Amino acid sequence: MKMRLKDIISLIYIFVFIAVIAEMRFTLTDVYAWRILYHASILAINALCTIYLFLKRFNYLNSFVLLLFSIIIYPIIISVIQGLFIFPMIMVDVVTWPLLFVVFLDYSMTNDLPVSFKWITKYGMALICLLSIPNIVLQYSTVKGSAIFTTYFCLTFLPMLYLVNTRRQAAIFSFLVGGLMLFSSKRAGYIVVLLGVGVYYTLLIYVRSGARGRLKQLRKLLITFIFVILLLFVVVEIFDLNILKRLFSIIEDGGSGRIKIWNLIFERYRSSSAVDKIFGHGFHAVFYRIAPFGISRYAHNSFLETLYDYGVIGLMLIVMFTVRITSITVKMVMQKHPLAPAMGYSLVPLYVFSLVSYFFEQSMLILPLSVFWGICLGKYFAKKNDKLSTFHGVWIPTCLVNIFYFWKKNKKGE
Numbered sequence: 001m002k003m004r005l006k007d008i009i010s011l012i013y014i015f016v017f018i019a020v021i022a023e024m025r026f027t028l029t030d031v032y033a034w035r036i037l038y039h040a041s042i043l044a045i046n047a048l049c050t051i052y053l054f055l056k057r058f059n060y061l062n063s064f065v066l067l068l069f070s071i072i073i074y075p076i077i078i079s080v081i082q083g084l085f086i087f088p089m090i091m092v093d094v095v096t097w098p099l100l101f102v103v104f105l106d107y108s109m110t111n112d113l114p115v116s117f118k119w120i121t122k123y124g125m126a127l128i129c130l131l132s133i134p135n136i137v138l139q140y141s142t143v144k145g146s147a148i149f150t151t152y153f154c155l156t157f158l159p160m161l162y163l164v165n166t167r168r169q170a171a172i173f174s175f176l177v178g179g180l181m182l183f184s185s186k187r188a189g190y191i192v193v194l195l196g197v198g199v200y201y202t203l204l205i206y207v208r209s210g211a212r213g214r215l216k217q218l219r220k221l222l223i224t225f226i227f228v229i230l231l232l233f234v235v236v237e238i239f240d241l242n243i244l245k246r247l248f249s250i251i252e253d254g255g256s257g258r259i260k261i262w263n264l265i266f267e268r269y270r271s272s273s274a275v276d277k278i279f280g281h282g283f284h285a286v287f288y289r290i291a292p293f294g295i296s297r298y299a300h301n302s303f304l305e306t307l308y309d310y311g312v313i314g315l316m317l318i319v320m321f322t323v324r325i326t327s328i329t330v331k332m333v334m335q336k337h338p339l340a341p342a343m344g345y346s347l348v349p350l351y352v353f354s355l356v357s358y359f360f361e362q363s364m365l366i367l368p369l370s371v372f373w374g375i376c377l378g379k380y381f382a383k384k385n386d387k388l389s390t391f392h393g394v395w396i397p398t399c400l401v402n403i404f405y406f407w408k409k410n411k412k413g414e
Contacts, residue, residue, distance in 0.1 A: 068321075071098045093361065108374065284309060
């Protein structure tokens with residue numbers, strides 16, 4: 001049984017890379033076969049995760065697992081009621097990332113990762129970085145946001161590299177990803193890699209060094225960081241990159257029009273009925289029913305997107321998830337847990353992409369982080385014997401039952 005579960009876990013992880021690579025190729029080439037492969041890979045992940053859960057039947061149920069299942073079930077029910085159950089996209093974007101999280105959390109509670117994860121991560125990451133180059137080149141010849149957006153996968157796979165590969169490999173890939181983001185001229189990506197890598201190495205020194213050696217190591221890190229910044233300025237000048245101009249123009253251009261989009265969506269939310277404000281308008285309602293300024297696109301803010309799509313209740317679930325991930329990371333740092341540095345890095349893309357890009361609403365950038373968080377929390381809970389069972393977790397589904405009873409009652413009164 002353990003061998004079968006081990007094989008399933010490895011296969012799921014391989015399909016995550018296949019899905020990412022297929023999406024990168026589709027955004028570059030517009031060949032629909034790549035999009036079909038992406039969807040097929042995501043559905044394969046869902047199927048394999050379901051098989052795993054059927055075979056394993058859980059080590060335990062805690063509040064975190066119940067929260068993740070609520071994040072799956074609630075949007076599906078709301079979307080069915082609102083007539084926005086769009087298959088297979090709802091299975092791709094709503095189900096996959098929480099399901100991945102649950103499976104890897106459960107597996108890591110009682111098992112070490114397969115040895116294959118080291119080479120899968122290393123070669124998979126190398127391929128993603130390599131495939132990012134034509135996407136970046138395309139950005140200079142035409143304005144194609146979807147192509148450059150998929151280069152962000154480099155950023156969200158980095159924590160897995162920190163987790164399973166050597167420190168030397170981690171340093172090489174950190175520098176490589178930083179260079180790719182510099183040439184991409186994407187502000188969010190550049191901020192994530194610069195801040196995230198800084199957080200990772202700072203926490204690494206804090207966790208691994210004693211009180212005497214810590215100050216010395218921090219000085220070395222600061223000198224290295226200054227050197228890297230100066231090197232980046234030289235590269236910007238030589239290649240005439242506009243990343244610095246774009247960083248300084250955030251206030252002037254409103255984040256490439258994001259503020260206008262946010263204002264529009266918030267106004268539409270304010271004009272919604274009380275019931276829709278509480279429960280939401282359904283799956284990707286911003287994309288399908290608002291289509292800001294005549295373009296089918298998302299809110300560029302996961303929290304605002306969730307508020308409109310799934311109402312106050314849906315937003316509460318996502319906020320609870322974010323707070324829980326953050327609080328666990330803080331505990332790890334305070335305890336000098338060996339997983340704290342990589343977890344610290346992971347918070348940077350979580351917050352940056354959630355606030356100014358796409359994160360929770362699509363099973364794309366969040367896929368690698370779902371695997372990573374599942375592994376880290378599984379190991380952490382196992383070590384802490386953190387079995388937060390029924391009392392802490394049962395209130396979530398109970399609240400949902402009461403909420404839907406309230407909705408049904410209000411619908412009848414209309």
